[in-house]
Amino acid sequence: MGIVLSMLVAVTSVLPAQLPLDTPLVPVLSNVDAVRHIEFDLDITTFARQRFSLRRQYPTLDWTHDGCSAPIVGSEGRSFNFRTACDRHDFGYRNFKALGLFDTSTRSLIDEQLHRDMNRACDSQRRTFKVRCIAWSEFFYTMVRAAGGP
Numbered sequence: 001m002g003i004v005l006s007m008l009v010a011v012t013s014v015l016p017a018q019l020p021l022d023t024p025l026v027p028v029l030s031n032v033d034a035v036r037h038i039e040f041d042l043d044i045t046t047f048a049r050q051r052f053s054l055r056r057q058y059p060t061l062d063w064t065h066d067g068c069s070a071p072i073v074g075s076e077g078r079s080f081n082f083r084t085a086c087d088r089h090d091f092g093y094r095n096f097k098a099l100g101l102f103d104t105s106t107r108s109l110i111d112e113q114l115h116r117d118m119n120r121a122c123d124s125q126r127r128t129f130k131v132r133c134i135a136w137s138e139f140f141y142t143m144v145r146a147a148g149g150p
Helices: 002-014 031-041 044-057 083-098 104-122 127-146
Strands: none
Touching: 031 044, 031 083, 031 104, 044 083, 044 104, 083 104, 104 127
């Protein structure tokens, strides 16, 4: 029995380790490149799925969020759920400000990304809720744009 166990250990030790297929290797980027990649390159579903691993990979970035500062309606309702879109929007604002790269142009790009992310969240709604969801998306976007400058 000892020989069989030894051979089993020997064979399995030389087999290559398999990585999960849904976890692509992400190269380590500078903080500026990481913030740009996370804010603008990842689709919202990937952002939601990889947020915690990205947080471990980039612990010096600001990952705090407050739900788009919408105290009356919050980030979700019967016909919409903008929580993840708001989280990424907060990520963009906080980190571009911390890196000294926040200006009117960057603010506009981050706000437009929020708008796209909210509309993407509406895509999965049933028809009647989808219309309401898009209306809420327009309302949120209009309020964010009117809230002020950098």
